[in-house]
Amino acid sequence: MTYDLIVIGAGPGGFDAAVEAAGLGLSVALIEKDFLGGTCLNRGCIPTKLWLGATSAVEELHNQARMKVASGEVTVNFAALQSRVQKHLAGTRKAMGMQLKKLGVELVEGTGRLAGDHQVAVASADGEKTLAYKKLVVATGSRPIFFPGLEPDGDCVLDSDMFLSLESMPESLIVVGAGFIGLEMAQVAHRFGCKVTVVDAMDRVAPLEDPEVSQALAGVFKRWKWDIRLNERVAGVVTRDGRALLTLNSGEHIVADKALVAVGRGPVTKGIGLEEAGVELLFNQIQVDEHLLAAPDIYAIGDANGHIQLAHAASHQAHYVALHAAGKIEAPYVVGPVPxxxxxxxxxxxxxxxxxxxxxxxxxxxxxxxxxxxxxxxxxxxxxxxxxxxxxxxxxxxxxxxxxxxxxxxxxxxxxxxxxxxxxxxxxxxxxxxxxxxxxxxxxxxxxxxxxxx
CATH class of the missing domain: 3.30.390.30 (FAD/NAD-linked reductase, C-terminal dimerisation domain)
Structure with missing residues (x-):
């Protein structure tokens, strides 16, 4: 069988592309090596928001207490919270699977790799099989990236995936990287009473935002007594004697129970046959044209093309490529203001x-x-x-x-x-x-x- 559309990657972009294409009458196969929902659902946006939502009352009470109109204590059971997160994720994945089945999308579990003219080889525990396509969508997402000396060891030096899998919140935490991922996770740790240190080579927190926004955020974090270290380069971070030891270029050492390395994410594009298929990569990002095509009949969407690393941007691109693949639209892709x-x-x-x-x-x-x-x-x-x-x-x-x-x-x-x-x-x-x-x-x-x- 030759599918009208094969999608590699079942994150927000890939899943939506498969669903919308099937809704337009195309025969679709969706290849996923891990869990439905990708990073956003399983190791990113959604678990983090469940954490923030469960602990929001801590900050709310703190604010009212400053006004001297409330007092007391909010205690969040971290183990129960983690259990709830896993139940929610499992339930969401089940619902996604049911939606695919209802639409007639074939879910193929395994690692997809381009394997010649309009073919994808899928390696799984049961061996390898080859699928044929008329059009292909690469939606392979992204993974945490690290500078030399900042690689996580899974012990006391963690990436964001490992941090979200903790069984208990540490009493002290070093966050390397003052972007959105690091700051959101640091806020959760703070609400659990964790002593927070934030280190970044840039001159302000949230460095990609308006400088006045960065200033306002830094003011709040300092009021919370976070140790904010800006314009500081990290020489390395390791596990030493059961704790995280961070060394700055200046030679100063900072010690905490755990260190979270959140310095950015990079596209997952290597080793899946893209370059052999004529796809151009620049800094591992798939280069696409005005129709999100990376090569004839091969689209790339979401984090893989590097336009913007946001789930809703990937879903917006997915809607377009489904229409384009189905012949419902010929105009170039136009992105509006992305929130x-x-x-x-x-x-x-x-x-x-x-x-x-x-x-x-x-x-x-x-x-x-x-x-x-x-x-x-x-x-x-x-x-x-x-x-x-x-x-x-x-x-x-x-x-x-x-x-x-x-x-x-x-x-x-x-x-x-x-x-x-x-x-x-x-x-x-x-x-x-x-x-x-x-x-x-x-x-x-x-x-x-x-x-x-x-």
Missing amino acids: SVLYGSPEAMRVGLMENEAFLADFETTEVSVAQLAANPMAQAHAATQGFVKIIWSGGKVVGVTAVGHDVSRLVTPAAMIVHQGWTLDDIHSVIFPHPSLDEALLMALKAERKQVQ
């Missing part, structure tokens, strides 16, 4: 251009307007008033929204719509914002005085 969120408390979210990006694109008309969360009734109600919402304007239209503070992930979808539609001042009153709500912070920022970016 990103740092979860926890505080949170940070961004859609569209940041202030500096807009200024570089059009310095003559770039403006910003800002609303402080201290003026928002819901932020006040939750005793979490640090933070702001910033609107970036260019040519009189909204081109970006950035926010940091309590629960600002709630603003990301309306912000994405506002940026996508390119709101002007005339559009502000076309939608009624509820009162009281956190959404009003968006409205206040849209209506605030605009200032020219210098």
Whole structure:
């Protein structure tokens, strides 16, 4: 049998591509070497959010206690939490499998490798078999990457996968890398009473975000008495005498129960026959054209093509390639503003251009307007008033929204719509914002005085 479409990788992008293509009437095979759902479901986004959700009351109580209106203690059973996480993941995978079966998608368990003209060889415990395709989607995702000297040993030096598999939370933790992965996991550890040290070679936490967002986050973390070490390069980290020993280039040593190395992720693209099939790799990222094609009849989506490492971006690309493979669309792939969120408390979210990006694109008309969360009734109600919402304007239209503070992930979808539609001042009153709500912070920022970016 020759399948209309074969998909390698059952993460958010690959699974959605298979489901949507089957819904369009294509015969589909989905190859997965591990679990349905990929990294996001099993070792990333979802377990982390279950951790953050289960411990959110800890931070909520802390905020109210600072206002002297509440007292007490929230105790989270970590073993019970881990059990709940595994049950949720197993249930989700089961539901995904049932959906594939209902749609007639053949799930092939094993490692897929391109094996000549329109063929994929799948190696599994039962041996190797070859599948033929008309079109192929490579959605192989990403894995943690490490600099020399920072490789995890599975003992006291951990990557994010290992950290999520802990049986108990350590009393002290070194986090190498102040990006979203490291900061979210550090917040969970903090809520369990863990002493946190964050080390990064960059000059600020969340270095890819607006500098004012980084400043706001750092202010909160320092108030929590985190030891934040910036502009510090790590020479190495090892397990020594049952603890993690980190050595800075300066020669200083930092010791903790565990060390989490979260310095980034890289695409899984080597050793699966891509280059032999004429696919170009640049820094292990699959190079694609305007139709997300890496070679004739071979698409690449999600983390594998390196455009942006977010599950929802992979799913958006999956929708397009399913339509294109089915002959339902011929136009090039167009990506709108892609939202990103740092979860926890505080949170940070961004859609569209940041202030500096807009200024570089059009310095003559770039403006910003800002609303402080201290003026928002819901932020006040939750005793979490640090933070702001910033609107970036260019040519009189909204081109970006950035926010940091309590629960600002709630603003990301309306912000994405506002940026996508390119709101002007005339559009502000076309939608009624509820009162009281956190959404009003968006409205206040849209209506605030605009200032020219210098």
